[in-house]
Amino acid sequence: MAIYKRTYRAYAGALTPEWSRFWVLTRYAWRYLFRSRVMTGFFILCFFPAIVMALGLYLNHSESLLRLLRMPPGRPLIDDFPLYFRVFVQIQTGWAILLTAFAAPTLISPDLANNALPLYFCRPFSRAEYVLGKFCAIAWLMSLITWIPGLILFLIEVGLSGPAWGWTHLYLARGILFGSLAYILVYSFIGLALSAWVKWKPIAGALVLGTFFLGAGFGAAINAVLRTKNGYYIDTGHMLNLFMGTLFRVPAGDDEVSSVAAVMQLLAVCALCLWLLSKKTRAFEVVR
Amino acid sequence: MSALIELQDLSVRFGNRTILDHLNCTLSGRAIGLLGPNGAGKSTLINSLLGFHKPAGGTAQVLGYDIRKQTKQIRTIVGYMPENDSFIANMTAVSFVRLMAELSGLPSEAALERAHEALFYVGLGEARYRKLGTYSLGMKQLAKLAQALVHGPKLVVLDEPTNGLDPPARQRMIRLVQEMKDSGEVRIVLCSHLLHDVEQTCDEVLILNQGRVVHYSNLDEERKANLRFVELETVGDQAPFAEALIKMGCECALLGQGRVKMVLNNGVEIRDIYRVAGERQVQLRRLNYRRDSLEDIFLKAVEQGSRPPVPVGSAAHGNL
Numbered sequence: 001m002a003i004y005k006r007t008y009r010a011y012a013g014a015l016t017p018e019w020s021r022f023w024v025l026t027r028y029a030w031r032y033l034f035r036s037r038v039m040t041g042f043f044i045l046c047f048f049p050a051i052v053m054a055l056g057l058y059l060n061h062s063e064s065l066l067r068l069l070r071m072p073p074g075r076p077l078i079d080d081f082p083l084y085f086r087v088f089v090q091i092q093t094g095w096a097i098l099l100t101a102f103a104a105p106t107l108i109s110p111d112l113a114n115n116a117l118p119l120y121f122c123r124p125f126s127r128a129e130y131v132l133g134k135f136c137a138i139a140w141l142m143s144l145i146t147w148i149p150g151l152i153l154f155l156i157e158v159g160l161s162g163p164a165w166g167w168t169h170l171y172l173a174r175g176i177l178f179g180s181l182a183y184i185l186v187y188s189f190i191g192l193a194l195s196a197w198v199k200w201k202p203i204a205g206a207l208v209l210g211t212f213f214l215g216a217g218f219g220a221a222i223n224a225v226l227r228t229k230n231g232y233y234i235d236t237g238h239m240l241n242l243f244m245g246t247l248f249r250v251p252a253g254d255d256e257v258s259s260v261a262a263v264m265q266l267l268a269v270c271a272l273c274l275w276l277l278s279k280k281t282r283a284f285e286v287v288r
Numbered sequence: 289m290s291a292l293i294e295l296q297d298l299s300v301r302f303g304n305r306t307i308l309d310h311l312n313c314t315l316s317g318r319a320i321g322l323l324g325p326n327g328a329g330k331s332t333l334i335n336s337l338l339g340f341h342k343p344a345g346g347t348a349q350v351l352g353y354d355i356r357k358q359t360k361q362i363r364t365i366v367g368y369m370p371e372n373d374s375f376i377a378n379m380t381a382v383s384f385v386r387l388m389a390e391l392s393g394l395p396s397e398a399a400l401e402r403a404h405e406a407l408f409y410v411g412l413g414e415a416r417y418r419k420l421g422t423y424s425l426g427m428k429q430l431a432k433l434a435q436a437l438v439h440g441p442k443l444v445v446l447d448e449p450t451n452g453l454d455p456p457a458r459q460r461m462i463r464l465v466q467e468m469k470d471s472g473e474v475r476i477v478l479c480s481h482l483l484h485d486v487e488q489t490c491d492e493v494l495i496l497n498q499g500r501v502v503h504y505s506n507l508d509e510e511r512k513a514n515l516r517f518v519e520l521e522t523v524g525d526q527a528p529f530a531e532a533l534i535k536m537g538c539e540c541a542l543l544g545q546g547r548v549k550m551v552l553n554n555g556v557e558i559r560d561i562y563r564v565a566g567e568r569q570v571q572l573r574r575l576n577y578r579r580d581s582l583e584d585i586f587l588k589a590v591e592q593g594s595r596p597p598v599p600v601g602s603a604a605h606g607n608l
Binding site: 009013015114 | 377383420476
């Protein structure tokens, strides 16, 4: 209908499937995020380590290039693949936390600042779908810089070394995938929870970083003063590293908590964040 | 016309406080006004109908859908304009309305087209690429109306749509509501403190007080009934004049300072009043058909509702 016909008319066209509507929020969040040149530039920069690591893998198998670089013959450039891939995941998860600090505060706080939530929830759109839509916005961005390039690197190495190498090192692919997913899950939930509770975006971003750095500082202080290892329970970054180490078959030190305890702590953090989110993502707050 | 809203013993409690207390009523008008003093439960009723608050008892149906079991269906066919500010400041109006349309299930292209249409319809066509944070209060109200209409709902719930608007903006909003009602494609529930707005736009009124239904009326019928009310200003001895009118079967009340209020009996016409006044040597200085305004109805209803509880069914359907 032409816009000059200014009369009310009902909509009689087709509707999108209900299950797909959370994706609308994800699309809009990305559109908003990538309006910022800083964000776009930063996101492109996040792929730089993956390119360097891919070049490293290629170099490792190119004798002519190694000769050109005057590397000693018969000695590979990369001799510890678990460490190589683990370092890659740790670099990328480092970018991911910065990405979370930058992007997560823009997700929920603008909706809360001017009370837009009743408009979301007066539609056939649930609170769970709302959180899922916002979660996907940040989680997919982190996926694009963590496990997706990580698995591509793994496949490159499989292509260069052969399927036999792939089978014997399959645990590395599992480590890249599940280790990255653990980081993504925890970062995303912390970012969303802080975005819901802290309306001022710079503060929310700083708190995302603070959660990890302050947690690490306090955890270390508790361990040192009380001569215990319970301080690790408030150091979420350490628990993530521990979980990642388990996946990459790195033996844990004697002064570490068990990997089961690490997983439980990470699940508890996620549950706490979900509870905080459920408190804020309501159409109306009821004063009882 | 099919029932728009059916309240069946609906109760809502927040903790120990009863906000809505066993509401029973059937509303079937094209535009329904929801009235009541502050804290009467109007907004809670709207929120309960939209499924935001779970009923503590009873239930309600919106266009045949049960609010306990079919919330999603209700939200699909309802457009809601909340009372308070509700927008995303850093979005343009067209993006915001399009987002809301997509969340209601419209495909992206259709949502964009409808967003433009809705914004033109409410009169924000020229400002649709401006960020909502830069809008005036009146423009924000119109943007809220646009998002309520964009998905083409069968019922639009407007919670205080004229709040904070200056007179021209208020008139514009009222005109839009009237146009929507007249289009016949959408039915309206209008919740307002401004009785004049409700009177101008609605054909049925439900008055709430202290969480109870204190009055339900069909304004068209009320208007017809009110044609028999007459107010007089007289000079002279009123007592014999009033006595003569009562003898003719009219109800009559002397209000002092020469004012007489009466209800004409069937068969008694205005010329009979002039005749009796002439016979009793009473001068008629003014004669008005006194229409019971919505304000009168509202005040009486609220006054009655403040008294000890009356049976809900009779209050809901009784005449005042």
